Amino acid sequence: GQQLNQSPQSMFIQEGEDVSMNCTSSSIFNTWLWYKQDPGEGPVLLIALYKAGELTSNGRLTAQFGITRKDSFLNISASIPSDVGIYFCAGRASSNYQLIWGAGTKLIIKP
Amino acid sequence: SAVISQKPSRDICQRGTSLTIQCQVDSQVTMMFWYRQQPGQSLTLIATANQGSEATYESGFVIDKFPISRPNLTFSTLTVSNMSPEDSSIYLCSVVSEGGDGYTFGSGTRLTVV
Numbered sequence: 717g718q719q720l721n722q723s724p725q726s727m728f729i730q731e732g733e734d735v736s737m738n739c740t741s742s743s744i745f746n747t748w749l750w751y752k753q754d755p756g757e758g759p760v761l762l763i764a765l766y767k768a769g770e771l772t773s774n775g776r777l778t779a780q781f782g783i784t785r786k787d788s789f790l791n792i793s794a795s796i797p798s799d800v801g802i803y804f805c806a807g808r809a810s811s812n813y814q815l816i817w818g819a820g821t822k823l824i825i826k827p
Numbered sequence: 828s829a830v831i832s833q834k835p836s837r838d839i840c841q842r843g844t845s846l847t848i849q850c851q852v853d854s855q856v857t858m859m860f861w862y863r864q865q866p867g868q869s870l871t872l873i874a875t876a877n878q879g880s881e882a883t884y885e886s887g888f889v890i891d892k893f894p895i896s897r898p899n900l901t902f903s904t905l906t907v908s909n910m911s912p913e914d915s916s917i918y919l920c921s922v923v924s925e926g927g928d929g930y931t932f933g934s935g936t937r938l939t940v941v
Contacts, residue, residue, distance in 0.1 A: 759932045814860075
């Protein structure tokens with residue numbers, strides 16, 4: 717099925733660094749969602765975006781809904797060890813509530 | 828947002844058997860979905876569980892293999908039938924509350940078929 721283009725696939729970062737990841741789509745979305753998944757758990761919603769241009773923060777996390785409605789980014793400032801995990805973007809294009817998912821970005825903290 | 832209880836959290840099953848996974852929500856929800864997540868992969872939608880009627884399956888998934896029930900607005904089950912090792916995966920229940928926001932996931936069922 718359709719999948720969003722999410723990059724990077726993985727990131728090795730030092731604790732304290734800022735992180736940025738993004739998702740793009742060939743079609744327009746009216747909702748963008750960002751999730752984090754820890755091992756052995758289901759995805760947990762971090763930020764939901766509903767309007768083009770919307771910029772929303774959740775603690776050290778900031779996400780934006782692109783003006784074209786075809787992209788979104790997630791930034792994490794001053795990363796800490798518990799930020800390790802897999803981050804997924806998901807978009808909703810229509811009124812049937814189904815989500816289209818990115819392949820995920822795996823965040824790894826360098827020792 | 829809704830709180831989901833998904834059971835079992837994990838199981839190891841013999842090939843050829845079936846496993847039923849339960850998803851209980853603490854409030855009435857508009858939509859319930861079942862996903863599969865293979866190791867290291869993203870989420871793949873299996874079906875939308877419809878209250879009081881047959882589920883709507885995505886391409887590649889069929890009712891005989893993945894029968895789904897949704898008897899009310901707070902509960903659904905997914906059965907993985909006649910299992911083979913290829914069915915080893917994480918199965919996730921997801922719900923959407925009224926208004927379309929708050930896409931919430933259960934903690935998943937990690938299935939290993941031997």
